[in-house]
Amino acid sequence: MMISLMLVLVGIGLSLLAALYQPRWGLRLATMVAPGAVFFADISEPLVAITIDDGPDGRSTPTILDVLHQNQAHATFFLIGDRLDGNEALVERMVREGHEPGNHLTRDEMSLRLSPRAFEQTLLETDAKLRTIIATQSDGETEPDRSSWPRW
Numbered sequence: 001m002m003i004s005l006m007l008v009l010v011g012i013g014l015s016l017l018a019a020l021y022q023p024r025w026g027l028r029l030a031t032m033v034a035p036g037a038v039f040f041a042d043i044s045e046p047l048v049a050i051t052i053d054d055g056p057d058g059r060s061t062p063t064i065l066d067v068l069h070q071n072q073a074h075a076t077f078f079l080i081g082d083r084l085d086g087n088e089a090l091v092e093r094m095v096r097e098g099h100e101p102g103n104h105l106t107r108d109e110m111s112l113r114l115s116p117r118a119f120e121q122t123l124l125e126t127d128a129k130l131r132t133i134i135a136t137q138s139d140g141e142t143e144p145d146r147s148s149w150p151r152w
Contacts, residue, residue, distance in 0.1 A: 081106035081126030
């Protein structure tokens, strides 16, 4: 019990340290290695990025969407491909309400354990499912306008 409490306190301390001291030089270096990837953004006001992981879920996702709507907030939902079938209406609602769908691969598994080929296959499989669901929300041929989706 004491060890668990100590680990929690260390975790909180490290989180506070990371929040107070952001190694911008390291993030700038990372953008050189991966041009086009967004690791940070200079902003004039405090900002919180909300991410929801491992969805969609027929029970919890509608409640989360309701709370976000009530608070005029938007989130990025990282969606698991195997959970998309039967939850298409939830994904359509996410996009319609201005949330950003993200690709969490096909299954909830550690991607570091996948071979590069398996990683690519599961990424593309989920991408194809998401594109099909999102395309049906617009005219069936094109994807929705993503210009209003949050980009940090």
